[in-house]
Amino acid sequence: MSANGGTKAIVAALAANIGIAVTKFIAFLLTGSSSMLAESIHSVADSGNQGLLLLGGRRAKREATPEHPFGYGRERYIYAFIVSIVLFSLGGLFALYEAYHKAAEPHPIESWQWVPVAVLLAAIIMEGFSFRTAIKESNLIRGGQSWLRFIRRAKAPELPVVLLEDFGALIGLVFALFGVGMTLITGNGLWDAAGTAMIGLLLVIIAATLAIETKSLLLGEGAESKEVAAIEQAVKAGPEVERIIHMKTLYLGPEELMVAAKIAVSPCDSAESLARGINAVEARIRTAVPIARVIYLEPDIYSAAADEAGTGAASHTAVPQPETGEQAAHPGS
Template sequence: MEKENQNGHGTKHIIQSLLVNIAIAASKGFAAFMTGSGAMLAETIHSTADCANQLLLLLGLKQAKKDADQEHSFGYGKAVYFWSFMVAMLLFSIGGMFSIYEGVHKYNNPEPVHNIGWAIGIIIFSIGMEGYALISNIIELRKRKKSIPFFRYLHVTKDSDLIIIFGENAAAVLGLIIALTALLLSHYTGDSRYDAIGSLAIGVVLIAVAIFLASEVKSLLIGESADAIIIDTINKIAADNSNITEVINCRTVQQGPAEVLVCIKIKIIPDLTTQKISVLINDFEKELRTQHPEVKYLYIEPDFQEWK
């Protein structure tokens, strides 16, 4: 998988989702007030939490761009992974747990749902807005995934911010469909417990999405290897250089969405002068960074015999 350059990691998709969710949260809140629907209140909390989440992602991306300093010699690239993990936790706690609490409360203390027309209209409007954001998100994912199968890309991509937005938007569309179904059932059966069940179902969806997102981000947060294609490139560069006999070992760490740390130990032919070794290493670094500009930190150690 080719990694995108730094310009490929913009904030457009996050800002777009943030603006959509601000409008939707306000409209859902109005619908919840007008109808007394627990499912609509759960969706209001969900969209409000999404707004906070997207602000956290923007904060993470901003912090990730900070230059390396004495305290953080490899930069702040992993900041975006930390805030992505926090987003998953907030989605679990604020969105999912509150929706379940509201569902249990409404089920044990049923209240009639009224003015359902407001809710239906706003849900349809919200589905259109969330659906637009989700489709835009999928289009961006398809651009970046290249030839990799879509769901495989969700697992292997290093772009945690894009995956978080996709998860939020997908959960929002599904949650709205559940809320609409619950409201219609409550209205036509006269049993408001369907609305409570809808709130419970929305909570389960949010918790499931949060667990998925947290598990995907955790690997990046604790230190995940970079894309295997970088190692393939390293092996090819070494094979094409007559002064290198073997790549003894190679270690990579993803430091951020577009930052990779690479440490290589190579076996070279004997009797090379210090100057020739220096030229060899510089040429190796230049060729690797030309093909993979995301390799920001690169260390190459030459040796004359295999070391384990």
């Protein structure tokens, strides 16, 4: 759901930004407004960013290889991080440079004075439709989370990126309208420079936010607390497991979770019964958390003495391992 919704939001934003970028650039050529130039580059950067997100989503679907045995799901995070760099450099820093240049040589808008206002109002309407689509698709997976928590905790990067870009674009358009409007009213080009500077600062802040959140995903995030609780409950729901000695989780991609756990099992003499028990636990985990697609379970015999020593297991106790057939610890298929 998140992947399809993210793609729909990206396509809507891409279509809007391409049209907006063209009209803004025409307005800049007619009027010489630095706010219009900054907004043109902003829309160009956003269009490129949406192209990068689509490319990242497509490349992430590649099958796993011996060189990349866990697949390419996290490639979506890499492209989202590149988006933050593009937004910072091409959008934010360029707008700040243009504001500095315009402040050094301010001049009023002397021709085609109605064009930038009309273009900005039309852009606000188009950007509003794109933002509305992003909100609608996000609500399908956001649940009861606040918007801030959704942006910070979402594992699929596309929707938070589009949400922040569209929100920033709308605020930037308001800043541009303010700068252009005050320039037309007062005849003082410094207002245009001020609007451009506000756009630049806004883009730098959004880019920094995206970079920080995407960096966390690149480093590797574990499952949410509710997912961890569901996995623990599933593991301990049957007679095969006495307790969980320790467990770790890691998102291999937005829709793929790895679970690795050492579990205490009852002593048994049959490798076959041990393997059946492990398979039963894996099946319960996948039922409870469907995105848990890669599961490694290591059986051991629990020892209170070893637990006090910090290992939690009888390190020298031999546990029968299956000689043929299914292995006790393996990624599920």
